[in-house]
Amino acid sequence: MTKLSELGPPLIGTRQALVKHEAQHLYDCPTCGQTVDRRDLRQVIWHELPGHERLEIDS
Numbered sequence: 001m002t003k004l005s006e007l008g009p010p011l012i013g014t015r016q017a018l019v020k021h022e023a024q025h026l027y028d029c030p031t032c033g034q035t036v037d038r039r040d041l042r043q044v045i046w047h048e049l050p051g052h053e054r055l056e057i058d059s
């Protein structure tokens with residue numbers, strides 16, 4: 001399993017809209033079912049890769 005830290009330092013995106021609830025930063029990946037934090041572009045990009053596995057969140 002690939003570790004999140006192996007993808008490099010956090011890549012923080014710019015805010016596009018204000019969110020009212022913390023949960024709005026999260027979505028479930030349709031490929032692997034893992035919850036993804038939109039604020040970390042490493043996670044977003046990983047979960048766009050075809051055939052990817054779940055990430056081990058270690059940082």
Ligand SMILES: [Zn+2]
Pocket residue numbers: 029030031032033034046047052053054
């Ligand atoms: Zn995924």
